[in-house]
Each structure stands twice: as C-alpha cells, then as structure tokens.
Amino acid sequence: MGEFELIRRYFLPLGGRQESRSLILGPGDDCAIQRIPAGRDLVFSVDAFVEGVHFPRNYRPDYLGWRALAAAASDLAAMGADPECFTLALTLPAVDEQWLEDFSTGLRSASDAFGLELAGGDTTSGPLTLSLQVHGTVEQGRAVRRSGARPGDLIAVSGTLGDAGAALDYLAEPGPSPDMLAVLEHYHRPWPRLDLAVAVRQYANAAIDISDGLLADLGHILAASRAGARIESAQLPLSPALSRLKGDKATDYALRSGDDYELCLCFSPENWEHAPESLKSQLTVIGVVDADPGLYLDGVDCSLESVPAGFDHFRSES
Amino acid sequence: MGEFELIRRYFLPLGGRQESRSLILGPGDDCAIQRIPAGRDLVFSVDAFVEGVHFPRNYRPDYLGWRALAAAASDLAAMGADPECFTLALTLPAVDEQWLEDFSTGLRSASDAFGLELAGGDTTSGPLTLSLQVHGTVEQGRAVRRSGARPGDLIAVSGTLGDAGAALDYLAEPGPSPDMLAVLEHYHRPWPRLDLAVAVRQYANAAIDISDGLLADLGHILAASRAGARIESAQLPLSPALSRLKGDKATDYALRSGDDYELCLCFSPENWEHAPESLKSQLTVIGVVDADPGLYLDGVDCSLESVPAGFDHFRSES
Numbered sequence: 001m002g003e004f005e006l007i008r009r010y011f012l013p014l015g016g017r018q019e020s021r022s023l024i025l026g027p028g029d030d031c032a033i034q035r036i037p038a039g040r041d042l043v044f045s046v047d048a049f050v051e052g053v054h055f056p057r058n059y060r061p062d063y064l065g066w067r068a069l070a071a072a073a074s075d076l077a078a079m080g081a082d083p084e085c086f087t088l089a090l091t092l093p094a095v096d097e098q099w100l101e102d103f104s105t106g107l108r109s110a111s112d113a114f115g116l117e118l119a120g121g122d123t124t125s126g127p128l129t130l131s132l133q134v135h136g137t138v139e140q141g142r143a144v145r146r147s148g149a150r151p152g153d154l155i156a157v158s159g160t161l162g163d164a165g166a167a168l169d170y171l172a173e174p175g176p177s178p179d180m181l182a183v184l185e186h187y188h189r190p191w192p193r194l195d196l197a198v199a200v201r202q203y204a205n206a207a208i209d210i211s212d213g214l215l216a217d218l219g220h221i222l223a224a225s226r227a228g229a230r231i232e233s234a235q236l237p238l239s240p241a242l243s244r245l246k247g248d249k250a251t252d253y254a255l256r257s258g259d260d261y262e263l264c265l266c267f268s269p270e271n272w273e274h275a276p277e278s279l280k281s282q283l284t285v286i287g288v289v290d291a292d293p294g295l296y297l298d299g300v301d302c303s304l305e306s307v308p309a310g311f312d313h314f315r316s317e318s
Numbered sequence: 319m320g321e322f323e324l325i326r327r328y329f330l331p332l333g334g335r336q337e338s339r340s341l342i343l344g345p346g347d348d349c350a351i352q353r354i355p356a357g358r359d360l361v362f363s364v365d366a367f368v369e370g371v372h373f374p375r376n377y378r379p380d381y382l383g384w385r386a387l388a389a390a391a392s393d394l395a396a397m398g399a400d401p402e403c404f405t406l407a408l409t410l411p412a413v414d415e416q417w418l419e420d421f422s423t424g425l426r427s428a429s430d431a432f433g434l435e436l437a438g439g440d441t442t443s444g445p446l447t448l449s450l451q452v453h454g455t456v457e458q459g460r461a462v463r464r465s466g467a468r469p470g471d472l473i474a475v476s477g478t479l480g481d482a483g484a485a486l487d488y489l490a491e492p493g494p495s496p497d498m499l500a501v502l503e504h505y506h507r508p509w510p511r512l513d514l515a516v517a518v519r520q521y522a523n524a525a526i527d528i529s530d531g532l533l534a535d536l537g538h539i540l541a542a543s544r545a546g547a548r549i550e551s552a553q554l555p556l557s558p559a560l561s562r563l564k565g566d567k568a569t570d571y572a573l574r575s576g577d578d579y580e581l582c583l584c585f586s587p588e589n590w591e592h593a594p595e596s597l598k599s600q601l602t603v604i605g606v607v608d609a610d611p612g613l614y615l616d617g618v619d620c621s622l623e624s625v626p627a628g629f630d631h632f633r634s635e636s
Contacts, residue, residue: 024359025461029464029465031397031399031461034359035360035458041352042351042352042354043350043351045349045350046406046407046439046440047440048408052444053442075349087451089366089407120364124368124371125368126368126445127368129368133405136349147347207348209348
C-alpha cells in the first residue's frame with residue numbers, strides 16, 4: 001500500500017464527517033481552507049507524541065489515537081475555545097494495516113467525541129511519531145491566557161489529579177485490580193475539559209491545562225502573570241482509587257505527575273461568587289494567587305521546583 | 319538546558335518579529351491566536367521531515383531549517399495564498415547547542431525571506447523529526463485548488479525542474495564542480511514560489527507544487543480535475559547545469575525527481591493570453607489538459623506511472 005492509498009483508506013474518512021462550522025476544504029489538496037466566522041479568532045496548538053517518550057513502546061494504537069487528540073484538544077479547553085478541526089503528521093516505521101485500522105478507530109472516536117474534524121495531514125515513513133495541531137475558535141478577545149491571574153484570585157482545578165501519573169506504575173500489570181483499572185482509564189482515555197470552555201472564557205482570569213503536573217503548570221501561570229501563590233495539599237482533589245493505591249504518596253502524584261489534562265483556573269472572588277453551581281461542582285479550590293512571587297505549598301516555597309519541573313523532555317540531557 | 323530554556327533561547331526570537339497581519343498571540347501560551355482579516359480565508363498545510371527519509375543523516379542544520387520551511391511554504395504558493403505564520407514540532411535526540419544555533423539560524427533566514435512568523439511549537443526528545451504547519455490567508459473563495467483544470471487549459475511550470483533531484487547524486491561529492499554546486503543550491507536552498515501567488519490566484523484554474531516530481535504532481539491535478547493531459551518532454555525547462563551533468567537523462571530527472579518546489583499551473587487559453595509578460599517569463603508551457611483520461615508524455619500514456627509514483631514514502635513496504 002502506498003502513501004496515498006493509506007491516507008485514502010484510513011484518514012480521509014475522518015474529514016467531512018462533522019457539521020463543521022468553519023472547515024471548507026479538508027484533506028486532499030495542497031492546503032486545507034478554514035473560514036473563521038466573523039467576530040471570532042482562530043486558536044491553535046501543536047503537540048508532538050514520540051514512541052518511548054510520550055507513550056510506551058507497542059502501545060495500543062486505538063488508545064494512542066484517542067490520547068494524542070485528547071491531549072492536543074486540552075489546550076483548546078484551556079483557552080476557552082470551541083473545537084473545530086485538526087491536522088495530523090504521522091510517521092510510521094512500516095505500513096501495518098491492523099495497526100492503522102486500530103489507530104484510526106481510536107482517532108475517529110476522539111474526533112467524534114471532541115467535535116474535531118480532520119482537516120489535513122502528512123504521512124511518512126520513520127520512527128513512530130505523531131504531531132497533531134488542533135484548531136478552535138473563540139469570540140474575538142475572549143481567549144483566556146496564562147497571564148491574566150491577579151493577586152487575590154482563587155486557584156481551582158477540575159476533576160481529580162494524579163491518576164494518570166499513577167497509572168504509569170501499572171501499565172504492565174498482568175492482572176490489574178479495580179483501583180488500578182480506574183487510574184489506567186485516566187491514562188488511556190483522558191477527556192479534555194472542552195465541556196468547561198464556556199465557563200473558562202466567561203469567568204476565568206487565567207487558565208492552563210495540566211499536562212506536565214500541577215506545580216509545573218501552575219508555575220507557568222504565575223510566571224506569565226508575574227505573581228505568586230499559596231496552595232494547600234490537603235485541598236487537592238484525589239480520586240478514591242489513587243488514595244487507596246498510593247496512600248501518603250497520592251499527594252505527590254497529584255502535584256508532580258502529568259497527563260491528567262484537567263484544567264487549572266484562576267478566578268477573581270467576584271467571578272467565583274457569580275459562577276453557576278454547575279461549574280463549581282466540577283472544580284476544587286486549592287489556593288489563592290499572591291502579589292509576592294513564590295509558589296508556597298503548605299507554607300513552603302517550591303517555586304524553584306515548579307519552574308523547570310514537570311515533564312521536561314530534555315532535563316536528563318541538560 | 320531544559321525544554322523551556324531551549325525554546326526561550328532558540329525559538330521565541332522567531333516570534334513577534336514580523337509586522338504580521340494576523341498573528342495576535344505567538345509562542346508561550348497553551349495556544350496561539352490568529353485573527354483572520356475580514357473577507358479572507360485561512361489556508362494551512364502540515365509537512366513532516368524525518369532524518370534519513372526527507373533529508374540525509376547529519377544534514378547541515380542551517381540547510382535543514384531553511385529547506386523544511388521552504389517546502390512547507392511551497393504549499394501556500396500553490397494555493398495562491400499570502401504567508402502569515404507557522405508552527406514547529408521538533409523532536410531531537412539530544413540538546414546540541416551548536417546544532418540548535420545553526421538550525422534556528424537557517425529557520426530564521428527562511429522565516430524572514432518568506433514572511434512567515436513563528437506562532438508556536440512543541441519541542442521533545444526522540445529521533446530527529448520536524449513537523450511544520452504553515453498558515454496563509456487568501457481572499458475568500460480565491461484559493462486555487464487542484465481540481466480546477468479544464469480541457470484545453472495550458473499546463474505550465476515555473477523555474478527549472480530536476481535540479482534538486484540530480485543534487486542527491488552529489489551530496490557527498492568532496493570537490494563538486496560548478497554545475498554540481500548549481501544543482502546542489504536548488505536542493506539545499508529551495509525558494510517556494512510565493513512570488514507567484516498573486517498571479518496564481520488571479521489567472522490559474524488549478525495549481526500544485528512540485529514536491530514529488532512533475533508526473534506525480536500533475537497526476538494529482540488530473541485525478542482531482544477528472545481530466546487527462548498531453549505533455550512534451552522537449553518543452554521541459556532544464557537548467558544548463560542539469561543538462562550538462564545528466565545529458566540524455568536530464569529529462570528523467572525533470573519528470574520524476576522531487577524537491578524542486580516549483581509550481582505546476584493550468585491556465586485557460588484566455589487567461590494565459592491576458593497574463594502579464596512578467597508572469598509568463600517565469601513559466602514554461604509544457605502541454606495541454608485533455609477531456610480524455612491519461613497522462614500522455616510524447617504520445618505515450620504514463621498515467622499508471624504517474625498516479626502512485628513520485629516520492630511515495632511507503633512504496634517499498636507495500
């Protein structure tokens with residue numbers, strides 16, 4: 001099978017399936033064409049996924065298709081953007097039809113679930129690597145940035161933290177317990193918080209998705225906002241499964257492990273006050289933004305840890 | 319050096335340098351933001367470049383930075399789009415500061431030359447692979463597609479063909495002759511035909527960039543347009559250097575080798591008549607579009623060769 005046949009069989013079916021608001025020419029030409037509705041901005045982000053770095057060798061291809069698009073889409077949620085379409089650059093060691101079938105099935109599930117239509121791509125031979133770029137739109141000037149946190153803002157996170165990181169310990173477990181299965185589900189099938197995008201752009205001053213770990217990602221908000229913060233480890237939202245599996249170490253996972261794709265948000269007290277219960281019930285307040293620099297965890301400054309920490313792909317070589 | 323420091327030092331300087339018409343938030347947040355001017359469409363394309371597949375191992379990093387952005391930008395030229403910005407997903411085996419310095423220098427030269435500003439990216443560890451997505455804009459409805467060729471259209475190509483393909487034979491030449499240097503320049507420093515974009519959208523019915531070889535890429539136009547063509551090998555524009563180096567084989571290079579990043583365009587006879595001399599002087603008419611299927615080269619149908627041919631990355635495995 002050649003490159004063109006491969007694209008035709010596995011990837012063209014992912015284009016033109018949604019009632020896209022903006023994609024007017026999908027895969028198959030030199031470029032795709034998107035018509036951004038009047039009064040809206042294009043919001044976009046690219047993420048690379050490398051075998052052995054971002055996912056294990058011989059990782060299930062249907063999980064890979066889902067996870068990669070979920071991780072990329074999470075950046076749209078963090079900006080408060082509505083999903084539109086995506087591109088895929090896929091590098092494969094060889095044409096394995098079963099692998100492609102399974103991968104495109106996982107990708108298609110995510111594409112449907114997140115409302116992201118395939119706009120274009122490139123498929124080549126080489127070490128297994130994916131690069132996905134997601135496109136969303138948001139009302140002009142309403143995208144939420146990392147730099148908007150203000151002293152006094154409440155810091156909140158969505159969902160529970162640390163599950164995906166803990167799952168790494170059980171990927172090769174031959175007979176996983178129900179608790180292990182619960183955290184593994186977070187790792188294999190993350191859900192980007194696109195459901196919160198409307199609330200993010202309506203109420204939040206700053207937002208980031210937690211891909212590298214809470215301390216690292218909150219550190220990015222503080223650096224961009226030139227602010228500090230105080231957070232309390234006792235407030236961290238932990239799943240029952242994580243607490244049972246990791247005991248006293250559960251907090252470490254919630255603070256320092258990545259791949260959760262939850263959101264970290266900063267709200268002015270007034271906005272928090274006015275936010276609907278339907279939003280607040282999905283969030284947990286873990287601390288407050290400070291004018292003074294430093295990221296204080298239970299009173300101890302861990303900002304030196306937070307700045308270059310998280311999942312820093314080059315730290316080992318530096 | 320960590321990932322964030324690496325990005326800050328080598329890649330952030332490529333953002334915010336141009337008087338961008340549309341990029342309103344560049345690298346450093348969860349997403350970049352582009353505001354497409356009213357009445358214009360976003361036009362975008364992604365290309366992957368893998369070491370050992372798209373460029374030789376230990377290839378000069380400054381050449382790599384230039385070539386990769388040039389190749390990606392060529393797709394914008396083929397749509398008749400004006401360049402705006404690009405994203406880069408870069409996977410590197412290790413942090414080599416000299417390599418990064420040279421790579422970003424080549425990339426910056428191309429960024430300046432083509433008017434493409436860095437909008438965002440992702441940098442990770444792994445086998446050397448690049449994925450670049452270029453964004454352009456064009457007046458709504460004016461993007462030129464592959465599917466617009468009509469029977470009777472004249473087929474023209476820009477520049478000269480085959481030089482970059484011939485250069486592959488001399489990449490390791492210790493003392494290259496002036497002719498070898500001339501074709502090597504085409505390979506190392508291709509110029510996407512963004513200078514022709516205005517003419518493309520004003521006069522051409524269909525367009526494609528010649529990245530995989532003339533027969534393959536013209537084949538894409540014919541397949542999308544459900545048409546055939548007759549072309550004459552004697553009309554192919556060959557550089558003097560290629561003719562001297564390859565003699566009777568020069569035509570084969572012009573027909574079947576890739577990496578030239580010239581354009582193949584189809585014009586109605588009326589539009590060709592009215593096109594300015596400044597455009598025509600950069601183009602060579604090589605044939606005509608036919609209602610009957612088939613791609614006839616000097617009267618011999620080579621459409622079976624043209625359809626899956628060219629630089630098909632998976633052909634050897636199929």
